[in-house]
Amino acid sequence: MELVCPAGNLPSLKAAVDNGADSVYVGFKDDTNARHFAGLNFTDRTFEKAVSYARDKGRKIFVAINTYPQPKGFERWQKAVDQAAEFGVNALILADMGVMDYAAERWPELNLHLSVQGSVTSAEGIRFYHENFGIRRVVLPRVLSVNQVAHVITESPVPVEVFGFGSLCVMVEGRCLLSSYATGRSPNTYGACSPASHVRWEETGDGTNTRLNGVLIDHYGEGEKAGYPTLCKGRFQVGDNTFYALEEPTSLNTLSILPKLREIGVSAIKVEGRQRSPAYVGHVTAVMRAAIDECMKNPHGYRPKEQWMRKLATVSEGSQTTLGAYHRPWQ
Amino acid sequence: MMKLSLGPIQYFWEREHVLDFYQQAADSPAEIIYLGEVICSKRRLVKFEDWLAIGNELKQSGKEVILSSLTLLEAASEMSSLKKLCANDSFMVEANDISAVQLLSSAGKSFVTGPSFNIYNGRSLQLLAGKGLKRWVLPVELGLDTLKDLQGLRPDGVETEVFALGRLPLAYSARCYTARSHNLPKDDCQFKCIDYPDGRMLETQEKQEFLVLNGIQTQSALTHQVLDQVPELAGLGVDVLRISPQNHGTMEILNIFNKSINNNTIDNLGEELLEFIPNGVCNGYLVEKAGMDYGTRQTA
Known part of the structure; x- marks a missing residue:
């Protein structure tokens, strides 16, 4: 299972790489990505540094272009796609069908991932993006139980990435207004x-x-x-x-079900939090790296270590964590 | 002339209530009627065969009937139902999720997309037109400026529909909030939704009526209504205005909008409309403001 970690700036990207992320995902400094916050994200100059830092260490870099452009400004999304492609990033994480169509036509060799913001929860839906744009991976929304994720994986034409840790959206992403x-x-x-x-x-x-x-x-x-x-x-x-009529302030934490996620064939585990600090990225990446390594080495004897859980609790919302929709009773 | 449509019932109503509702709808000014369960697959008082029967009766009354698909698909059983729905030979389907688009387009069937289906730009609209899109509903968070641009980019043969009245569909979750508000898990929800035919109110701690819980769906507490913009929408070439069913007054609301369309006026109709609105109105999305706001569009 590949570990995919967030970076909102260069120090976070270094923290992710140095602590064992296989891939790091980033966004540009505008509304083309779903963490459009002041002081966050990458300019041309910092992006170039980010790409070479990750590449020198043999890690992959993904660019999230995962908001929905309206006709006015559509060219900003095209520009983001072109810029990422020209730097030779490993994949684009896209949500909007129009942007996807542009990227697939203009950069046919480039890996496209369907973002969680694409809001696709079924193999039929994945097939639409695979047949029309040749996507190579899908990130599933945080609304499916483990059994439902397993079912999607058995029928999906492409590898499946799921969220493993971070702030929890309780609504299906991409359709929450x-x-x-x-x-x-x-x-x-x-x-x-x-x-x-x-x-x-x-x-x-x-x-x-x-x-x-x-x-x-x-x-x-x-x-x-x-x-x-x-x-x-x-x-x-x-x-x-x-x-808390909708949800408590809490974070998703899947350490306890990593062997299950491995068993059902999850290809990549994503950590949420491009808006968080380099310290957060470093801590979470280190824990997830250790946990995934342990789980792959010894899936049957694997137990989440108490020190991992403690460490993750300190960086969680409200200092508490949940399995969210993966665990049926949560629903 | 713009047509009126009656959207799918968002709530869980008693079977008799549903049957009565569509008997009335047969005589209403709605020319297009969307049928089916779009929120929760556990709501089965009206079954697929019943919807087909209701559809056939409405068709005989001269209505265009569309079957609406479930919005958030999770269980394998929901996919089986969706496949059955998309395979029906009697009526066109409103796709409320990309899964339905995939099933319909690969079978060479035309379709409509609903208000929670993301079409935000011309390229998406054109792509879907090539897949069989015949009508689309403007996503509810988009406003008049974007609508105008999209109308300019709209391919031939695709109709535009606007969500014109109703509590806004804002979000969908794995979790059932109505069950949660009764301290029940989703798997043992005891069908509590049946007690809330307009959804269950969620207020802030200052008693502001903010949202409405409708099973796994969250709606606005305020009723979005675009009556003030009817002439403008007609001018933009919008084809259909959608009225979303509510527990009381839906037929009266259809009549008010019908008057507005026929006379191309809004004179006094807003006041008349308020009588049938459960908790106040908003139109912010359409006038490029926060969705919960109410007002007119500021021109730059």
Whole structure:
């Protein structure tokens, strides 16, 4: 199983490579990728350095161009595809069918991966992208149970990559508009969810309110640690109960099911977090590297080590982790 | 002249309620009627054969009938149902997922794409037209500026439909939120959705009505409505306006939109419409703002 790690800047890319990532995925400094955050991502100059650093160490580099262009600005996505291709990257991670069509026509030799933002959950869907654009890999949304992933793999015409660690989207990616409903900006259109530009932290008499474009996402009492107001991870009221109605602030962690993922034929494990720090990338990459190596060496005797779990918990949202949709009762 | 369509029922309704609803719809101004379960495969009070029977009756009343496919496919059994749906010889299918497009296009069948199917640019639209796309619904988060551009890039023979009234389909999950709100897992949901024929309200801690839980789907609490923009949409060459079914007042809403289209006016109709809206209106997406906003488009 290939380990695919995130990098939002050059120090993160080095941290990923130095700690054992097989592949690193990056994005350009604009809205062509789904982590379009201030101060993040690669310019022409840093991208060149990134490519040569990864290449010198024998690792692969992927470029995520995984938002959905509208007619105005479509050429920005074409330019991103061309730029990545001209640098000879190992693959593009694309979501939009129009961008995919352009890339397949203009750069027929280039490896194309279908991004998680492509929102494909079935082998039939994968077949569409394989037959029409010759994709070589698909990244599955975080909505399938392990058995469902296994089923897709048996029928998929291309290798399957799944998420192994990081912030958890609880909605099927590529078809979640909660963020643009509240702010006008979504992962699809703008490359960001619950964008920082619309966040407000507000001290109240009895704690802290977090708001997204004015909408109260959560209220934290005195002494309670206030989290970032990601829309689907706030506390809301339904009926008489105030609770995390959609999902708790928690991260996905698949260490406990790595042997299962190996057994069902998962080809690559992805770590989420291009927006996170180089320290995060380094820590998570090192743990995942050790775990995957251990799992491949001794799948039947493999147990996640406590120190790995502790290390990952420290970089998780709300310091807690979950198996998410992989584990049926979560659903 | 723009036509009206009646979108698929998003909620889990009692069987009798569904049958009554389509009896009324047969006499309504909706010319196109989308039928079928698009949210949850466990909702089986109306079966595939029932949908075909309802479709045949509506067809006899002169309606164009389309069968809508499930939006989020997970289980193998859902794929089997989808294959059966796509293999039907009676009606065209609305693809709400790429799997349906693949099945239909490889069988050489024409299709419609629904509001949660991602078509954001001309290249996607043209590609799908080559695969058999006959009508597409503008993704709900796109606005008039993009619609205008896309209308200019639209291939011949493809109709454009706009989601014109209803709670917005915003997200789909593996998790069932209605079950979760009752502290139940999805596998033992006890069909709680049946108690919420317009979905279950989610409020902020300040009592702002924000979202609506509808099984695995999350909707807007506010009803998106584009009545103010009807003349503009007609001017842009939009072919169809979609009314999304709600528990009460859907036929009245169809009549209001029908008046608006026929008279190319919105005079006083907005006030009349409000009577049938459960929790307030929004139109932000269409006027290039946050979806929950309501207003007019700012011209640059």
